Amino acid sequence: MNKEEILTKYAELVLLKGVSMQRGQGVEIVCPVERNDVAKIFAKTAFSLGARDVSVRYEDRIIDKYNYLYGDKEYLSDIPKWKIMQRDNLLKKNYCYVAIDGDDPSVFKDVPVEKLAYIKKARAKAFKKFSDEVMKNGIRWCVVSIPTESWAKEIFKNDKNAVDKLWELIIKSMRLDSSDPVSAWTQHVSILNKRAEFLNAKRFSYLEYKNKSGTDIKVGLIENHVWLSAEEKAQDGVKFIANMPTEEVFTAPHNKRIDGTVRSALPLSYNGQIIDDFTITFKKGKIVSVSAKKGEDLLKKLIETDSGTKSLGEVALIGKNSPIALSNVLFYNTLFDENASCHFAIGGAYPTTVKNGDTLSKKELHKLGFNDSKEHVDFMIGTKDLNITGVQKDGTRTPIFIDGDWVI
Ligand code: ZN
Ligand code: ZN
Numbered sequence: 001m002n003k004e005e006i007l008t009k010y011a012e013l014v015l016l017k018g019v020s021m022q023r024g025q026g027v028e029i030v031c032p033v034e035r036n037d038v039a040k041i042f043a044k045t046a047f048s049l050g051a052r053d054v055s056v057r058y059e060d061r062i063i064d065k066y067n068y069l070y071g072d073k074e075y076l077s078d079i080p081k082w083k084i085m086q087r088d089n090l091l092k093k094n095y096c097y098v099a100i101d102g103d104d105p106s107v108f109k110d111v112p113v114e115k116l117a118y119i120k121k122a123r124a125k126a127f128k129k130f131s132d133e134v135m136k137n138g139i140r141w142c143v144v145s146i147p148t149e150s151w152a153k154e155i156f157k158n159d160k161n162a163v164d165k166l167w168e169l170i171i172k173s174m175r176l177d178s179s180d181p182v183s184a185w186t187q188h189v190s191i192l193n194k195r196a197e198f199l200n201a202k203r204f205s206y207l208e209y210k211n212k213s214g215t216d217i218k219v220g221l222i223e224n225h226v227w228l229s230a231e232e233k234a235q236d237g238v239k240f241i242a243n244m245p246t247e248e249v250f251t252a253p254h255n256k257r258i259d260g261t262v263r264s265a266l267p268l269s270y271n272g273q274i275i276d277d278f279t280i281t282f283k284k285g286k287i288v289s290v291s292a293k294k295g296e297d298l299l300k301k302l303i304e305t306d307s308g309t310k311s312l313g314e315v316a317l318i319g320k321n322s323p324i325a326l327s328n329v330l331f332y333n334t335l336f337d338e339n340a341s342c343h344f345a346i347g348g349a350y351p352t353t354v355k356n357g358d359t360l361s362k363k364e365l366h367k368l369g370f371n372d373s374k375e376h377v378d379f380m381i382g383t384k385d386l387n388i389t390g391v392q393k394d395g396t397r398t399p400i401f402i403d404g405d406w407v408i
Pocket of ligand 1: 236248250314316338343
């Protein structure tokens with residue numbers, strides 16, 4: 001297959017399985033400007049699948065960086081009305097929304113942290129209506145990735161074939177190398193759904209994690225926890241996949257019932273810096289001590305962010321044989337790295353991982369043991385020898401993972 005053919009396959013997969021674009025629907029595509037070749041193929045494919053309209057918004061992170069470095073803070077934080085109206089129009093006219101990401105993970109590393117946070121906050125406020133609708137699945141959306149030179153070189157350093165190497169990995173992890181990627185994904189999603197159904201039926205009280213490198217921890221689950229996987233239902237009833245690739249089945253831990261020590265399995269890239277080879281010890285749901293061979297201060301700073309960063313907001317299960325895990329590459333991109341290994345997240349939980357969670361108040365959620373924080377930082381804990389056992393209220397034990405992979 002030539003480059004255009006494989007990109008067309010990619011576009012079909014994302015439009016049909018990712019956002020489930022319907023005939024007669026509009027689609028908005030956000031794409032890095034240096035990969036406008038990709039946006040063009042996505043647009044052409046969308047029309048061939050019956051799109052009514054395709055709107056493309058190019059992102060240019062270098063121009064963003066110049067603005068953040070040299071621009072006036074107040075001026076940049078005053079988001080023009082037309083930009084907000086553009087988002088509102090997507091909601092009003094029921095567009096679906098494809099975000100193609102290829103960001104250099106360290107592009108904003110020279111921007112003063114406070115200035116960046118100030119502008120980010122203003123943008124979040126201006127586009128709140130749109131992002132709330134995205135979080136509540138009021139619009140069908142999908143985030144995918146495409147290699148850019150700056151991102152690929154971050155992974156493969158100065159290898160002149162970096163972009164091609166990253167593209168190869170994306171092809172594999174997106175199952176574009178199968179003869180029919182759309183049905184490969186239908187099958188993949190049904191396996192993940194079955195695992196989530198099994199775990200939901202068991203109503204485990206807690207999970208026990210053990211391996212030889214120092215993980216020995218019991219993680220309590222919220223009484224009304226819900227295990228989720230790849231597929232979600234939009235408010236219009238149509239199913240879609242918000243993140244591609246995705247390999248995880250995940251739920252909400254109880255923020256007062258976590259006891260023991262967990263050791264990291266992969267480096268954690270946080271705010272453009274690396275924390276590596278670390279252990280975290282919990283008592284009654286709260287972090288009581290941490291140590292790291294690299295980035296210990298940064299890790300300590302992270303857990304001091306707010307009251308929620310002293311506990312966990314997500315437990316996610318991913319087998320050691322997932323295509324991303326097998327690649328053995330650190331992508332510096334959450335979409336990939338969190339799908340390479342079982343992980344926990346320091347910080348806030350997703351309301352959707354609790355029964356009726358999106359209708360409960362913060363107070364009601366808190367009573368259940370739901371962890372709330374402005375941070376949500378995934379860190380990888382899945383080693384090749386990790387065993388995970390589910391324990392029910394009456395003490396019945398069910399193996400879920402043996403030697404790093406699913407046994408259910
Ligand atoms: Zn996750
Ligand atoms: Zn997460």
